[in-house]
Amino acid sequence: MHYKVYDLVDTGDDRGGLIPFEGGMNVPFEVCRTFYIFNTRPGISRGSHANRNSQFLLVVISGSCKVKIDNGHEQTIATLNRPNQALWLDKMVWKEMYDFSYNAILLVLSNAKYDENEYIRNYADYQSALTTDGSGVKGDDASY
Ligand code: TYD
Numbered sequence: 001m002h003y004k005v006y007d008l009v010d011t012g013d014d015r016g017g018l019i020p021f022e023g024g025m026n027v028p029f030e031v032c033r034t035f036y037i038f039n040t041r042p043g044i045s046r047g048s049h050a051n052r053n054s055q056f057l058l059v060v061i062s063g064s065c066k067v068k069i070d071n072g073h074e075q076t077i078a079t080l081n082r083p084n085q086a087l088w089l090d091k092m093v094w095k096e097m098y099d100f101s102y103n104a105i106l107l108v109l110s111n112a113k114y115d116e117n118e119y120i121r122n123y124a125d126y127q128s129a130l131t132t133d134g135s136g137v138k139g140d141d142a143s144y
Helices: 123-132
Strands: 003-007 033-037 046-051 056-062 065-070 075-080 085-089 094-098 105-110
Touching: 003 075, 046 123, 056 075, 065 085, 075 085
Parallel strands: none
Antiparallel strands: 003 085, 033 105, 046 094, 056 085, 056 105, 065 075, 065 094
């Protein structure tokens, strides 16, 4: 398994929603890094890379976007349009985020610190990394 889309546990009540990420709740790794992407417009594409070490959890907390997920063998497109829906991506997954709505805010959690050296930004390099070092498609499964 190299990706998973799932519903997040909402601990909110009649005052509103509240989705925590802690200690295995809602996120299948220890969170080390968080960032969010915003002010991205329709027509803009982001990502188009793979990471040797980083797993990611993507949550569109406002608006919507699509994510093309590629493990070197097959492609899937996930549509994220609810703040209680998450997309987990294993390390060594090639991803592209696109079709952002005007109000989109994409929250991203990761198990690893930012390190440009672990990014593979060229698809041919990605494919040869999959065959030469065998990493990626057999990466650790999420516990979800
Ligand atoms: P980039 O990887 O191009 O973003 P995306 O995956 O959305 O296309 O990153 C854009 C810039 O932000 C680049 O200069 C690196 C920096 N950056 C960080 O400093 N820390 C991070 O965790 C991330 C994801 C990016």
